[in-house]
Amino acid sequence: MTRRGRPGYDLESLLAVAVKLFNERGYEATSMEELSRKLGITKSAIYYHVASKDELLRLAVDRALDGLFTVADEATAIEGPAIDRLEFLIRGSIKVLVDRLPFVTLLLRVRGNTKVERAALARRREFDQLVTELVKQAEAEGDVRQDIDPSVTARLLFGTVNSLIEWYRPRGGLGSAELADAVCAIAFDGLRTR
């Protein structure tokens, strides 16, 4: 799209600043007034790009969700045992989390107070359901332990993945692939030496 208004703010950079602010102060606590101050542009310059604060939120959480569902589609297309699809999904989700950290952080803090938030939560549930199905299949194929309820296993797995937003910072630490190695090593084979 053509960029208008003050130089430096296309939709992408506006979204980046908005998401940073939402993550710092909370989505509800942040006003368009504050956002415009932070950006150093008028509110109408913001409204040139988006119709509302809600639309900013929708665009932001969709960055995260679209990334996760692309990985889910790729995982589903993999032939072979379900445990491989499950591992692919975990690794891919960690890559999305690392590559789109502010967007995934915002998504995971959404509480369901608005229509946009409820839509995001519904997509998250759809994703969780898909993980549970993969765990069930992998159990049925005899590759995953059967002593834990598949939905609990799915929640624990993605609980571990999602908890990365609390401490993982891309700079000066593990890369996304090494992080995925660590998560999968523990989740699939356990901490205990054999």
Next chain:
Amino acid sequence: MTRRGRPGYDLESLLAVAVKLFNERGYEATSMEELSRKLGITKSAIYYHVASKDELLRLAVDRALDGLFTVADEATAIEGPAIDRLEFLIRGSIKVLVDRLPFVTLLLRVRGNTKVERAALARRREFDQLVTELVKQAEAEGDVRQDIDPSVTARLLFGTVNSLIEWYRPRGGLGSAELADAVCAIAFDGLRTR
């Protein structure tokens, strides 16, 4: 302590309502005004119990932290291999999380904007350090895999534990002991069948 003011509000029940409100709306976004409306008592009736909103926060996060550090002290006192102390610490922390869910939830959302919050974060770091030390010891004793950095292992372990606040609800589901069984089974022995 002697209860004064409107019946039904001693410090304990006041704290419970405050923590619920902080968790729903965020600590910063909640005013003493709102809290007094929610309680149906005057602000001065609240100030009879606590000096400030900050003190409410401190009391609340200390419920969580004191529980966790009691478990940590008990774990440290256990003789034998470090991996047993680590498992005890995980199980005990899950019990604290389940028994004091609103307090632990509030603690895990603290961001460090005030002195009370920074003190809570410092105690959390101290706890994390203790977990890392246990992982290191268990590695040195040959019981825990050595291909993952102990601080990453510690973060992943407690990432899984802490993520329980996002979905675990005490009613109509797993009890705290079964939840701990599931977490420890996956974390120590892995999902994969052998």
